[in-house]
Each structure stands twice: as C-alpha cells, then as structure tokens.
Amino acid sequence: MDKIFFLEKENLRQVAKTYGTPLYIYSEKIIQEKAKILSEMPAPYGLTVRYAAKALTTRAIIKIIDKLGLHFDASSAWEAKRLMDAGIAPDKILLTSQELSPFTKELIQAGIHFTAVSPRQLIFFGENFRGEKLSIRLNPGIGSGHVKRTNVAGTSSSFGFWYEKIPEINKLLEKYQLTVERIHIHIGSGSDPDVWKQVAAKALKLIECFPQARILNLGGGFKVARMPFEKDTDILALGKAVYFELEKFAAQTGRKLHLEIEPGTFLLAQAGLLLSQVNDKVDTGENGYTFLKLDSGMNDITRPTLYGVQHPLMIVSQEPERNEANTEKVIVVGHNCESSDILTPKPGNPEEADTVEIPETLIGDYIVVGAAGAYVSAMSFANYNSFPRTPEILIQENGEIRLIRKAESLEMMIQNEL
Numbered sequence: 001m002d003k004i005f006f007l008e009k010e011n012l013r014q015v016a017k018t019y020g021t022p023l024y025i026y027s028e029k030i031i032q033e034k035a036k037i038l039s040e041m042p043a044p045y046g047l048t049v050r051y052a053a054k055a056l057t058t059r060a061i062i063k064i065i066d067k068l069g070l071h072f073d074a075s076s077a078w079e080a081k082r083l084m085d086a087g088i089a090p091d092k093i094l095l096t097s098q099e100l101s102p103f104t105k106e107l108i109q110a111g112i113h114f115t116a117v118s119p120r121q122l123i124f125f126g127e128n129f130r131g132e133k134l135s136i137r138l139n140p141g142i143g144s145g146h147v148k149r150t151n152v153a154g155t156s157s158s159f160g161f162w163y164e165k166i167p168e169i170n171k172l173l174e175k176y177q178l179t180v181e182r183i184h185i186h187i188g189s190g191s192d193p194d195v196w197k198q199v200a201a202k203a204l205k206l207i208e209c210f211p212q213a214r215i216l217n218l219g220g221g222f223k224v225a226r227m228p229f230e231k232d233t234d235i236l237a238l239g240k241a242v243y244f245e246l247e248k249f250a251a252q253t254g255r256k257l258h259l260e261i262e263p264g265t266f267l268l269a270q271a272g273l274l275l276s277q278v279n280d281k282v283d284t285g286e287n288g289y290t291f292l293k294l295d296s297g298m299n300d301i302t303r304p305t306l307y308g309v310q311h312p313l314m315i316v317s318q319e320p321e322r323n324e325a326n327t328e329k330v331i332v333v334g335h336n337c338e339s340s341d342i343l344t345p346k347p348g349n350p351e352e353a354d355t356v357e358i359p360e361t362l363i364g365d366y367i368v369v370g371a372a373g374a375y376v377s378a379m380s381f382a383n384y385n386s387f388p389r390t391p392e393i394l395i396q397e398n399g400e401i402r403l404i405r406k407a408e409s410l411e412m413m414i415q416n417e418l
C-alpha cells in the first residue's frame, strides 16, 4: 500500500526531508469533506455547526473553518480571544467555559455569546448584563464518552448545572430579568450515538422549562473511526432521529427550535497526522519485548498516556524499496524520560503497554500516527523534557504544502524566563 492515510509514502519521505520530524500534517480537503457531512445534518428549523476550537486552534485551521461558514465554540476566554485575533467575528463565537476569566465581561461586551455553566457564572452575567440574553449549560444526568475520562455528564461530572436545579436557575433569571435563548448540553467526546439520541430527547423535555429558548445546542462528541475496528458516527441517521423529535416538539409546543452541534473530533481527527522517525530500537531479551523509540512522544500526543487509547500507526521505510513482508511485535514508545510515554498502551489502560504487529522497522524509518488532527497538537504537553513545540504543515486544497506553525527554537522556548 503506497497511500498512508491521505498521503503517498513518497510525499511523506519528502516532507520529512524538507521540514524534519516530528511534524504535524493536516489535510484541508478532509476538513472540507467532514464540514460538508456535518452541515448536511437534517434539522427542520435550521442548523448551526460550531467547531469546538479546542480540538485544534492553530490559526490557519481556524481560518479554513471560518471560510467553510462554520461558527465556533470557545472553551475558555483565552480561546475566544485567540479566535477573534484570527479574524473570527465575535457574533460567531459561543463561550462555554469552566472558568470565569477577568476578561469575560469585555468579550461579552465585544459581542460573543455567553453560556453560564454554574450559579456563580449566572450571577456574574446578571450583575453585569441585566435584562440580556444568554445560554445555560445543563448536565442532563446521563453522559457518554469514548473512555470514562471523556464522559462529561452524570453525577460525577462538574460540567453545567445539574438538571434538577432548574428552579434555582429560574430564580436567578427572574432576579436579573435575563432571557435564556439557548440550552446547551454536551455529554462527552466519542459518545455512543444511542445515548446521544436519548439525551437529545431528554434535552427537549428540559428546554420546555425555558419557554423563551429558541436554540438547542446538543454539543459534539460524535465518535469517529480512529482505529480500523472503530466506526464513524452516521451523522445523517443521528440527524434524522433528532429531526423527528424537533418536529414533534414544535407540534406540541409551537416552538420551532434551531439546532446547534459542536463537533471537534468529527471535523478534525482524521484530517491530521503526526509524522515521526524511529530514533532507536532496544529489547529486553528473550522473554521481554522489542521497543521502537520515536523522536516524538507524549509531549506531542498525550491521548495514549492520558486515556489509554491507541492511534493507528503506519510504517514508511526510509528507503523506498524495502520488503515489508516480514513483521515484528513491538511496543512503540516516545522520547520522553517517562515510563508512561507509550504510544501502544493496553486499550483502556494507560498503565500498561501492549505490543503491535508491524512490518520490520529499522532506526531511521518513519512512523505515521493517524487520526492525529483533534486533541493532539492542541493538547500537547508543550516543552516537557524541553522538547520544542512541533511544527505544523497544511496540505492545501490545491495540493500545495504550507507551513502553518514554525518549529520552536530554544530562544522561543525560554523567551519569557527571567
């Protein structure tokens, strides 16, 4: 197979020579394809797709997504500022943040939309914006994530107002003469589509308590196939299920709700690769293991360490004519001085390493980490072990390659130290 994810092997060797490794590589075409699928999600009374910018916040990517007509979900005031700095109109940004920042007020004054996720945030909004409109995030009591740690609803989650607290919310709304225009519910990343649908139905019950709300934001969380045994969420099927619920709701209440979704993973995960080079190879004897050590690791990709999830790994031999028939079982590890820096953890158990069977690999060969577009560069442990931040390139729609984040130099790494 000469094609590795969205690039030919020869192209990968070329970019490695030109830009060095490690290197993040993104495909504009895939972002466009995924945005199209999401934008065609059926919704009887209108749809807004908000890109969850935390998945990958690099400026060039934000600009592509803006050009595609999507709106944005900002997970912190800093992220909202960064989006505005990239040229995103404040009116396209919805801020749903765990933290109230000293400059949240200024951002709302500039025109971003605000979601209150706690009594403190609601009181803050009331004190500063009496009589205005806002969104409320609810924890619907049921969550679902790809792994436990990406489940963000239910009793063990701090995200949003617990759904039984609606009477308390209403008291504060009345006190400050506020109007809820949007109910926001996000239950996790990599959610089970059946749970997502169940929550959508529950969300419609909850929104009945906010008679002025006209927008239902059901968050993101759409599962994608990172590993070959995984399956992408059928966005069309999910949309159809919610479509009928929204129609039923309109018939019963006369309220035609505008639907919002907030995908990060679905839009970006498969649009990114992390290209690294095998820097060393060691083994622990006859009864032990063979280890491939990369020139990348948990400082570039934290998901395996954090969640115990694997990403697909593909080998590109340094020399084109290598025979790939022979395979070997290896544990793939990163270059950090940290035993948890493993790219092949036991699924669901970041504590333990697993072996993977791959074509025989030599020092100097390349390993391509697939599905590395979402929560990889953006969620990297920048500068741990003093490794510089990894550069990023974009394969543009016309096939041209553009550097979108320069490699970090030692000077850049230490520039704020006194």
Ligand SMILES: Cc1ncc(COP(=O)(O)O)c(C=O)c1O
Pocket: 052, 055, 073, 075, 096, 186, 188, 189, 190, 219, 220, 221, 222, 262, 263, 264, 265, 266, 374
């Ligand atoms: C509020 C909110 N919306 C949307 C998302 C996007 O989720 P995903 O990337 O799984 O689509 C997240 C991520 O966890 C989130 O916290």
